[in-house]
Amino acid sequence: MIAWLPFEAWVSLRFMREGKVQTSFIVGGISIGVAVIVFMSALLSGLQSNFVRRALTGQAHIQVLPLKEVVRPLRDHESAWRESATVQAPLQRLKSIDQWQSAAAQIAYMPEVSVVSPAATGSALVTRGDASRAITLTGITPELYYQIVPLPEKIVRGQAHMEVDTIFIGTDLATDLGVTVGDKLRVSAANDSVNTLKVAAIFDLGNKGANSRSTFVALRTAQSLLGLTGRVSVLDITVHDVYAAEVVAQRISALTHLEADSWIKTNEQFFTAVHAQTTANTAIRFFVALSVGFGIASVLVVSVVQRSREIGIFRAMGITRGQILRIFLLQGGLLGLLGAISGSLMGGTALVLWQRFERNADGSVMFPLTLDPWLFIQALVLASLTGLIAAFAPAMRAARLDPVVAIRG
């Protein structure tokens, strides 16, 4: 025996070794349960971070916009009753952010914020020959905006260098208009401003809608076309912690009295789906843990019955009730721990195999999976705790055995 091993651990390990078949079966059962939890959790977390990554590569974490125009109902001063029962929603004209430089400076000063990029955005019509398409024209400051949306990485033709007379368009718009890099387009805004711009780059944002509508020009070009000279209509912002975006947006809104929409708010449906997935995963974890717990408890109940005479002998030789309790609690914990170690290995292997064999049609990985050490640590701790909790009732039963009855068998 090992010198530093406490008495209870010594006996527990021997009992488990003696009942090899029983121990192997229950450890096998726990392993499968833990492997399912590890595999599902890693898959779900990979799926979610992939969604988040994809969602955030094409948009800012927070967009600060001018406040929407609202109509207040006309009221009678004395009675406070409405004079007019019907309130017509006002038209939302293209508005600029008042004092945008000051607001941008204030926001950039916040420790949670990493980049603030001003932009002028509006609708326009792009024409080439007889063909025309409605577009969203976004005027950007490339050195700032590229830190928010890595547009150069999405360029499939042309170069990311932007001039006042150039425009970046999506692949679908290029196909619709039959243009390529170097061709010229006529862009006209709603205020009758017109400009002819040269296609400098064609990008692919991975979304058909975005590829047919989104266009990027230099900020000054957009300001001139949209009638926003010297002004901007939106401040695009990135923050250090993407999941804190909504809280930061609320703080920005309170600070600047402007409308601040976080990506969390604009992708509400995505978060509903994430929440549903997390709930389902939690339910699966709970029921797997429950079945693992019952498995351990049933094995230990049988073990206590089988070993009742030995428990009586232990008591006769001066082993305390507390020591008997700890022997069986430890068995539960050890079964959980062994099952968790083996289950983590199984789950990890399954994840590696899944990533290796489940591929997209082009051979690329579906989405990157990370083997987070915390997931395995959590599995070890949870399975051991489940083992301890499950062992409590059988261990209490063992500790309470009347030695006379136990020895008599």
Add this chain to the structure above:
Amino acid sequence: MSTQLPVLELRGIVKTFNLGQPNETEVLHGIDLVLQHGEFCSVIGPSGSGKSTLLNIVGLLDRPTRGTLSVCQQETTTLNDSALTQLRGHSIGFVFQYHHLISAFSAIENVMMPMVGDAGMFTDAMRERAAALLDSVGLTRWKDAPSTQLSGGQQQRVAVARALAMKPALILADEPTGNLDSKSADAVFDLLLSVSREQGTSVLFVTHNAALSARCDKTIEVVDGRLKP
């Protein structure tokens, strides 16, 4: 410990099972017994006379309904379970009819068990003492053998060695030879007798064997829950 003081003293021990129930049964009816230091006493009596109940009470595994019981001059009737367990572990060694070794452990580990349980951890001194005890019962060769691979006589000798591990003042042997052939039975009896003689350990030896009983310092007979005068 003074040789003049009794190791065991029972005064008016009564044991009633199912107290207050319709099937209430009084098994022991006022047992008085004194066992001196180093005394080897056999307990005889027919089956069902209350010998095992008496041994369980003396061994602090069961509590008497009435009466007083002192083990090594310590009054036990007022002690709690934890104190009884400690007193039992340090002062009393058990040898049962069915040897009752712990099957998951080797012979030497079975002998070490009470010492490791008491200290909470293993030491080399414990192994040395267990080896010496197995040597004294003639099982040197078998010390590392799994307990399940030993013969009945060998297992009973391991049980005797285990009972001696904590150097108890009293050994309670409940028909330890009842399941053995005559040769092994004699060997186990001789072993207990020599321990009693050499180490001054008191022994309460339950047996149905009249020949073995005759070799003891004294014999008490339990009949219908009373000591026969």
